[in-house]
Amino acid sequence: MKIKTGWMVAVLMTCAGSAFAAGSPGGVSVDEIVRKANHMALYQGEDGRGRVEMVITDRQGRTRKRVFAMLRKDDGEGDRDQRYYVLFHEPADVRRTVFMVHKHAAPGKDDDRWLYLPGLDLVKRIASSDKRTSFVGSDFLYEDISGRSVTEDRHELLRTTDRHYVVKNVPKQPHTVEFAYYLAYVDRKSFMPVKMEFFKKADRLYRVIEVERLENVAAREKGRAVGYPTVMKTVAQDLDTGSRTEMVFSAVGYNSGLKDDLFSERYLRKPPREAVR
Amino acid sequence: MRMTRFIRPLSFMVAAVIAFSACAYAEADTDRPWLDRFEAELHGYGELRSGFRTRNDPHEKELSVMEARLQLELSVSDPWFDFKYKGDAWADGITERGEYDTRELWFFARPAAFLDIKAGRQVLTWGTGDLVFLNDLFPKDWQSFFIGRDAEYLKAPSDALKLGMFTEYVNLALVYSPRFDADRFITGEYVSFWNGGLNRRSGRDAILSASEPDRWFRDYELAARLYRNLGGYELAAYAYRGYWKTPAGRTTAGTATFPRLNVYGASARGPIGAGIGNIECAWYQSIDNESGRNPLANNSEMRYLAGYAWEIARDFNASMQYYVEQTLKYGAYGELHGGAPVRDRFRHVITLQLTKLMMNQNLKLSLSGYYSPSDNDAYLRPHVQYKYSDRVTLEAGANVFAGECSQTFFAQFMTTPISIRRSGTASERGREDGPCGCNGRRKEERRRCMTMNGTVLGRGMERARTEGDRAASGCTTRGKYSTRWRWNGEMPFSIWGVAPESMSWRRRASSGIRGWCTHWTNQDGWLTMWPGKPILTAPEMSRSGFVTLPVRYHWPTTASMSASCPPYSTFLRFRAMRGIFSLKSAAC
Numbered sequence: 001m002k003i004k005t006g007w008m009v010a011v012l013m014t015c016a017g018s019a020f021a022a023g024s025p026g027g028v029s030v031d032e033i034v035r036k037a038n039h040m041a042l043y044q045g046e047d048g049r050g051r052v053e054m055v056i057t058d059r060q061g062r063t064r065k066r067v068f069a070m071l072r073k074d075d076g077e078g079d080r081d082q083r084y085y086v087l088f089h090e091p092a093d094v095r096r097t098v099f100m101v102h103k104h105a106a107p108g109k110d111d112d113r114w115l116y117l118p119g120l121d122l123v124k125r126i127a128s129s130d131k132r133t134s135f136v137g138s139d140f141l142y143e144d145i146s147g148r149s150v151t152e153d154r155h156e157l158l159r160t161t162d163r164h165y166v167v168k169n170v171p172k173q174p175h176t177v178e179f180a181y182y183l184a185y186v187d188r189k190s191f192m193p194v195k196m197e198f199f200k201k202a203d204r205l206y207r208v209i210e211v212e213r214l215e216n217v218a219a220r221e222k223g224r225a226v227g228y229p230t231v232m233k234t235v236a237q238d239l240d241t242g243s244r245t246e247m248v249f250s251a252v253g254y255n256s257g258l259k260d261d262l263f264s265e266r267y268l269r270k271p272p273r274e275a276v277r
Numbered sequence: 278m279r280m281t282r283f284i285r286p287l288s289f290m291v292a293a294v295i296a297f298s299a300c301a302y303a304e305a306d307t308d309r310p311w312l313d314r315f316e317a318e319l320h321g322y323g324e325l326r327s328g329f330r331t332r333n334d335p336h337e338k339e340l341s342v343m344e345a346r347l348q349l350e351l352s353v354s355d356p357w358f359d360f361k362y363k364g365d366a367w368a369d370g371i372t373e374r375g376e377y378d379t380r381e382l383w384f385f386a387r388p389a390a391f392l393d394i395k396a397g398r399q400v401l402t403w404g405t406g407d408l409v410f411l412n413d414l415f416p417k418d419w420q421s422f423f424i425g426r427d428a429e430y431l432k433a434p435s436d437a438l439k440l441g442m443f444t445e446y447v448n449l450a451l452v453y454s455p456r457f458d459a460d461r462f463i464t465g466e467y468v469s470f471w472n473g474g475l476n477r478r479s480g481r482d483a484i485l486s487a488s489e490p491d492r493w494f495r496d497y498e499l500a501a502r503l504y505r506n507l508g509g510y511e512l513a514a515y516a517y518r519g520y521w522k523t524p525a526g527r528t529t530a531g532t533a534t535f536p537r538l539n540v541y542g543a544s545a546r547g548p549i550g551a552g553i554g555n556i557e558c559a560w561y562q563s564i565d566n567e568s569g570r571n572p573l574a575n576n577s578e579m580r581y582l583a584g585y586a587w588e589i590a591r592d593f594n595a596s597m598q599y600y601v602e603q604t605l606k607y608g609a610y611g612e613l614h615g616g617a618p619v620r621d622r623f624r625h626v627i628t629l630q631l632t633k634l635m636m637n638q639n640l641k642l643s644l645s646g647y648y649s650p651s652d653n654d655a656y657l658r659p660h661v662q663y664k665y666s667d668r669v670t671l672e673a674g675a676n677v678f679a680g681e682c683s684q685t686f687f688a689q690f691m692t693t694p695i696s697i698r699r700s701g702t703a704s705e706r707g708r709e710d711g712p713c714g715c716n717g718r719r720k721e722e723r724r725r726c727m728t729m730n731g732t733v734l735g736r737g738m739e740r741a742r743t744e745g746d747r748a749a750s751g752c753t754t755r756g757k758y759s760t761r762w763r764w765n766g767e768m769p770f771s772i773w774g775v776a777p778e779s780m781s782w783r784r785r786a787s788s789g790i791r792g793w794c795t796h797w798t799n800q801d802g803w804l805t806m807w808p809g810k811p812i813l814t815a816p817e818m819s820r821s822g823f824v825t826l827p828v829r830y831h832w833p834t835t836a837s838m839s840a841s842c843p844p845y846s847t848f849l850r851f852r853a854m855r856g857i858f859s860l861k862s863a864a865c
Binding site for chain 1: 320322354356359385387393395399400401402403427428429431432441443448504506509511546547548551552553555586587588590591592594637638639664666667668670
């Protein structure tokens, strides 16, 4: 199948960087690694879109499926604020439900979230103080989808392997999250975070997110052809509950000129064609 | 019948959109065959729902709801327009008829970058309230809400033309309904209520008929909303021209009517602290009774709402709202009613919604509560929903009404008349069978008492007063507080367990149901809950119609909860779904 362009939905929360860089083996500081990884996971291109299929399998093997279209647009330069638009196709009881987020990167500022319920034609505003809630019942959390803020963790480059930089991320406010720390494996070539391991206290691993398929897909940026390394399949596993969620991307596109007003109430009530298709 | 009602006007409204689309086709490329341009999707679900009353209502059937429903939804999309049809057909065990309702039938087009047009039958909602509507004057279906249909059915469709205009600074939505769409209000067919005309509760014995304004293009409604976002805050101004949505007046012959109404209002919503706050107000200008001296139409009102929603814990959300209705020209209104007005100047309502998601968000527990300190009545709506799979959903819930006086908004739906036989004073006992005067004389007395004692309504009050105080104050409210929260002198809640998975409904209903009763008393001014004798026994449940549910579905959960006091219905629901509708899923 020909993939015209690629877009990485921000599934891989990044271990984006702050200025707590430790050493700089190989000439790259942890700050630089984290900044680049954050960009790769969330901010490639000015906008992106794709279709996502999630299959949630519980410990007993029962599955549930979620299918949705996702649109993303960055607000200005500098990998900061973003807007997300999610239109559900499946399961049937939430079909045409829309979830919209205006993500604010500034510390302490909650994202703005809206939900549109088509049966009632109701635009609901959602309080969103806890971002570590499951996204649509899957093993991905809201923060896995829209990205964990770069300033919320302290970062340390643990080691550099043949293929990866391994970055340890320790939350600055441990009481706000359920993990003690997490390790991000950042691909040395593309700077794409390809694996995250979340640990509780006493180094107990309980949650893993891993990229299973990464494709370099073509796009156009300012008139010239570029390739964006894009995650096409990723898996989240909760080792405590035995539950596992596969997320597969298709129909990915970048820089298609999505307008700002697409992320407004107008399009909540009537989804844009970009999302319906 | 509803079908024919909207076809004629629709043809008018839809014509413009179709004409526009046709022109667009003429210009569009003709490489692809015309039919290939459409994308059509068909969806649907089947649903069985049954509900029963736990106390006998002399005016209603034992079952509160019993229906087998099929919903089909067809959407067609094309580069130039969208079309959607959604219709419900159901066999209704209460009316004993086959019923049909078109929920949606509309065309949508975006002819210019700044303009959206949607014409046809559609569901419309705006405003900031959570199940409280101030500036949203689009029709609601209270009947469905109170018998326990899905929340989706709270909104009834409008036959309307909606224009959306969008600019950089402000957006405008205009909704024109060529003929008035009333609420589907409580008529007594499914739920009995306080019938002011008869001065008693009535139900199927006297189904309310009202004379609706129904002339096309003359009895129109126009609603407008001007809105924009400022930072994270949503600001809006509203206007409406039309009619009271539920009967708010009567003719001299006594027929219920919908007097003319204009509404002007505003709202704001946005983040406050860790949650979302909202405020909204509306001025209801009752055109036919601006002076307050017309006994045949409601007075004008001011309505206010302030709310706050926040996340208490992970997957646990709460929202609280404070809502006030203020009757304007109250002095004139009081004079009309001989000094014993039916309404208060202010009606206060506090609402609370709690929603908890569990089991990977497949189990949803929610509770909606409404309490009016001024009417002294309440409405509780506990609800459990379990998504058995992506296609099958099970629900159980209850509607619980409570109150002091059967004329007030929520208490009027109580199945049994309110009795104060046990603890009322002689003067109160004398009134118990008639329309209680609680909103008039008794309320005045209470106010006087409260003022004299310098305390607020509620706990501690009884304790603060001795018998001697009561006598001295001249109040005749002794015993009131012990009856206030007594549902017919008995318990508000029962809980039952459900037998193992392999059993059918019938077996479970007759073997697994156990309940107990509690009751509230007022001791030392505190509300106290006492355990009591079992009140739900298997034979009673069998009689109540629970076991007639024609579903053999194995319910995997082992417990269910419902309230079982007098004045409400419970409902159970089974719903089958799949993405693309097929007979197989319907047969579930």
